[in-house]
Amino acid sequence: MSTDRPTVLLVEDEPAQREVLAYNLEAEGFRVVQASNGEEALVLVDEVSPDVIVLDWMMPHLSGIEVCRQLKTRPETREMPIIMLSARSEEVDRVRGLETGADDYVIKPYSVVELMARVRAQLRRSRPATVGVVLEWDNIRLDAETHRVYRADKVLKLGPTEFRLLTTFMEKPGRVFSREQLLDRVWGRDIYVDTRTVDVHIGRLRKALCVFGGDDPLRTVRGAGYALG
Template sequence: MSADQPCVLLVEDEPAQREILSYNLEADGFRVEMAENGEEALVMVDEVAPDIIVLDWMLPTLSGIEVCRQLKTRNATRATPIIMLSARSEEVDRVRGLETGADDYVVKPYSVVELLARVRAQLRRTRPAAVGERLEYMDIVLDAETHRVTRGGTTLKLGPTEFRLLATFMEKPGRVWSREQLLDRVWGRDIYVDTRTVDVHIGRLRKGLCAAGGDDPLRTVRGAGYALG
């Protein structure tokens, strides 16, 4: 699996539902991790750092509502989108789910096609490059669908790793990324790469960005990592 595929953590205790959803999510280009109960979900969030969580309300050991509440109080997961799945269709239940922190609420039975659209809609907000969006920062334009980067109208030659690094920076300009965070996002958690490798690829990205002229838009933050702008 490619490290730049958006990762969905699917938390569902019904095997049939889990199988159908995971199959369709993977067919739509997502990397899928699965948990069968609330406690397992909380452990897996730390292990896989998902880009989005699809979370069933009714779960053994710990309810989806409680999982959602805990994740939305943690700094590391507060911004991770959560789509709540529930057989509860009453307005009071929908309101409770959203007030607990869920970003969207889908009532069972649902259309898989609609759910996939909602997953993509949430990711457009948090990881636009991962769903083929076009990103712009100053005179730099990154087209995730065509894998093309231009600066001031000139096409830049970037390797695949440098492209993923740039996409990560452009999704959140100004944010300081540590070397470890960049390794997780760009290379993937299950691949061992020395943190010094990040510095090498940052150097290549800087060279590529400045090949056609212009100032270096990347900033080294001493003791912390790197940022765009």
């Protein structure tokens, strides 16, 4: 299973509400990872590196606001979009949620349709290719909708795996991805693939990108992984 589908981490301690939300998110084409409390959410964030987090404010032990605060103070998770769900409709609570770093704030009871629209809006920022945006870096252009890649206006032939790898890099230029993160994003958590497979496909991607000449845009970071630029 490939993970072209964007990943939503859903953090909600009410099982019935969590199931309804998960069902609707999956129906919209998202890959959903569920957490029933704040501690579990923090562990899963490191494991799955979600594209969007839908986070309930009121949870026992570790509240959503505290989870949000912790994630927004860590450099590696600071950019992850967080949509806070709360029954607190007072303006002071909304302001507190946003000041803690939440990117959006949705008051319960909410319309599922509206929540889906807000998730997609956050995705445009975190994973633009999933909503059909054309990505450009240096002289490389990737059109997610037509599945075409150009370098200096010449069409490149990429296999599906190489295309997904390049998409991952072009959505976050300069960011170093470990082999494990690339496996999760490109191949999916549900299947076992050896980390050396990543190196093989990186080699193929490099070859495809440089078929008409030009410098290799991919950087190998010893002991860490790979990055674009």
